[in-house]
Amino acid sequence: MRRLKRNVLISVVISLLVPAMAAADPIVGVWETEPDRKNLISHIKISACGDKFCGQIQSAYDKSGKEVKTPNIGKKLFWDVASEGGGKYGGGDFWIPMVNVDVVPQMTLNGDSLTVRGCEHVVCGHQKWTRLSK
Structure with a gap:
């Protein structure tokens, strides 16, 4: 019984800590x-x-910096991406609005630069994103 209580307590602590650790991740x-x-x-x-x-x-925003309205504002671009350690992130799905395709993302964080890459079959694309705020 004592072991069961200890295991339940450990499970509760882990379930509380994991989201907090993810929220403090440098990709956020x-x-x-x-x-x-x-x-x-x-x-x-x-x-x-x-x-x-x-x-x-x-x-x-357009190239002059003027904010533009598109139907994609507010939509999820990617989800279920996991930290793989060492500044690498992957798994999940990444939606490419322009061609309405989902790909598996690969992301690499280096300081305030995030390289985002996705492939569908043999066609791949990538961008470098710059951090605006934490």
């Missing part, structure tokens, strides 16, 4: 994308979603 924050094929720059908010990470499109 607001990131600015490179211009896409329409020359739009987006701001992506990366948050802890349970013990993984998700990204949501916050806003979009």
Whole structure:
């Protein structure tokens, strides 16, 4: 009985700590994308979603910096991405709005730069995102 109580207590503590640790992860924050094929720059908010990470499109701007409205504002860009350690993140799904395709993302964090890569079959694309805020 004592062992069962201890195991339950450990499980509760872990379930409380894991989301808190994910929230403090260096990938969490607001990131600015490179211009896409329409020359739009987006701001992506990366948050802890349970013990993984998700990204949501916050806003979009034209090349002059003027905010533009698109139907994608507020939509999730990626979800279920996990930290793999050493600044690497992967798994989950990444939605590419321009072609309406989901790919498996690979992300590499280096300071305030995040390289985001996704492939569908043999076709791959990547961007470097810059941190705007934590």
